Amino acid sequence: MEIKDNRYEIQGIGLAALAKDYGTPLYVYDGEKILQQVKRLQDAFSTVNLKIKYATKALSNINILKLMKKAGTGVDAVSIEEVRLCLHAGFEPHEIMYTPNSVSFDEFQEAVELGVMINIDNIPMLEHFGTYYGNQVPICIRLNPHILAGGNAKISVGHIDSKFGISILQLKHVLKVVEAYNLNIIGLHVHTGSDILDAEVFLKGAEILFDAAREFKGLKFLDFGGGFKVAYKPGDIATDIQDVGIKVSKAFKAFCKEYGTDLEIWFEPGKFLVSEAGYLLVKVNVIKSTPASTFVGVDSGLNHLIRPMMYDAYHGVVNISKLEGPERVYTIVGYICETDTIAADRKLKEVQEGDIIAIKNAGAYGFSMSSNYNSRLRPAEVLLLHGKAYVIRERETFEDILKHQVDIGL
Numbered sequence: 001m002e003i004k005d006n007r008y009e010i011q012g013i014g015l016a017a018l019a020k021d022y023g024t025p026l027y028v029y030d031g032e033k034i035l036q037q038v039k040r041l042q043d044a045f046s047t048v049n050l051k052i053k054y055a056t057k058a059l060s061n062i063n064i065l066k067l068m069k070k071a072g073t074g075v076d077a078v079s080i081e082e083v084r085l086c087l088h089a090g091f092e093p094h095e096i097m098y099t100p101n102s103v104s105f106d107e108f109q110e111a112v113e114l115g116v117m118i119n120i121d122n123i124p125m126l127e128h129f130g131t132y133y134g135n136q137v138p139i140c141i142r143l144n145p146h147i148l149a150g151g152n153a154k155i156s157v158g159h160i161d162s163k164f165g166i167s168i169l170q171l172k173h174v175l176k177v178v179e180a181y182n183l184n185i186i187g188l189h190v191h192t193g194s195d196i197l198d199a200e201v202f203l204k205g206a207e208i209l210f211d212a213a214r215e216f217k218g219l220k221f222l223d224f225g226g227g228f229k230v231a232y233k234p235g236d237i238a239t240d241i242q243d244v245g246i247k248v249s250k251a252f253k254a255f256c257k258e259y260g261t262d263l264e265i266w267f268e269p270g271k272f273l274v275s276e277a278g279y280l281l282v283k284v285n286v287i288k289s290t291p292a293s294t295f296v297g298v299d300s301g302l303n304h305l306i307r308p309m310m311y312d313a314y315h316g317v318v319n320i321s322k323l324e325g326p327e328r329v330y331t332i333v334g335y336i337c338e339t340d341t342i343a344a345d346r347k348l349k350e351v352q353e354g355d356i357i358a359i360k361n362a363g364a365y366g367f368s369m370s371s372n373y374n375s376r377l378r379p380a381e382v383l384l385l386h387g388k389a390y391v392i393r394e395r396e397t398f399e400d401i402l403k404h405q406v407d408i409g410l
């Protein structure tokens with residue numbers, strides 16, 4: 001988003017005009033920015049055999065998936081529905097990694113029938129798999145490296161108390177199961193968490209994975225998960241992807257040499273690819289001054305963007321209706337019957353009713369975590385690509401709220 005010709009625009013398209021044409025609240029995605037991020041990652045790992053498996057859950061509109069496919073990525077899916085969505089969007093089964101947790105064996109069987117790569121994260125399921133398929137279906141194992149890293153407790157998943165992955169301390173047990181059922185393990189996986197800044201954390205994860213990999217023959221890939229940090233606050237430092245690329249590639253190449261195979265290196269970024277490309281445009285319904293604060297009430301809330309409430313996440317906000325004039329401090333709040341503060345105590349150009357506020361970093365885990373709470377409708381989504389705006393999801397209507405409800409005639 002930049003200021004040009006006295007307005008905020010992306011790819012030469014005015015954001016206020018988008019809000020006017022398509023209504024608010026509105027999710028807007030900058031497709032060119034997504035393509036740039038894919039390219040940055042590809043370039044950072046250009047000396048190794050990189051496969052990007054975009055974390056579908058971050059933003060799962062089929063047009064975004066198709067854009068990823070065009071850019072040359074594969075996908076990571078965490079539910080059978082996401083697997084089906086990725087197939088629908090045109091991914092080949094072999095391009096899809098299926099990384100669920102706490103799912104039934106039936107769901108794994110469904111995934112096997114669909115032909116996607118299975119990533120198993122618990123020992124009982126490995127045993128079921130072995131009993132049923134033996135070595136007939138190649139699989140990946142998700143290990144928990146016991147590294148505490150990530151933006152906050154809710155998105156740190158590689159530590160000892162986490163439900164994810166098989167503890168690295170249980171590796172001996174895993175090896176026994178693999179041997180007993182003659183399992184065909186072709187990949188190992190770790191994902192430590194989200195919002196990880198340091199290359200060192202990825203390197204530490206890599207070393208743990210290399211140690212485990214030495215115990216397996218016939219591996220084809222190692223998957224380091226996602227979790228690259230992007231900038232949310234002004235002055236925030238993002239993961240230096242170049243640095244991670246250089247350091248991890250070097251360690252990876254040395255390991256491949258030792259292992260005797262040119263393995264593929266997989267990453268599953270979500271935020272890195274789509275967070276900064278997304279904006280949620282909302283309209284100011286009311287400005288309410290109290291002895292403590294000046295609240296700006298907008299036509300959205302935690303039903304559309306839950307991150308501020310769920311993770312105390314910071315999202316930048318800009319009054320795109322005003323380019324000039326004084327600034328004041330406001331607290332932007334939603335219209336939901338909860339304390340759904342979107343942004344507290346922020347300086348904005350003086351706000352009036354009807355102004356449009358752009359909420360930044362809304363590409364990842366924005367729409368995909370939205371709901372109909374308070375029986376509110378979910379917003380439309382617009383993709384900007386090659387200087388054109390495309391509606392990629394229509395705004396819900398009241399009929400959608402009633403759609404699956406069954407009136408039993410009381």
Ligand code: LLP
Pocket residue numbers: 055058076099155191193194195225226227228268269270271272307311364365
């Ligand atoms: N791979 C696996 C196995 C994951 O569980 C995740 C995220 C990713 C990749 C992608 O992580 P990313 O690159 O997007 O950080 N809703 C939270 C983030 C939860 C992420 C869950 N797993 C948020 O909005 O911060």
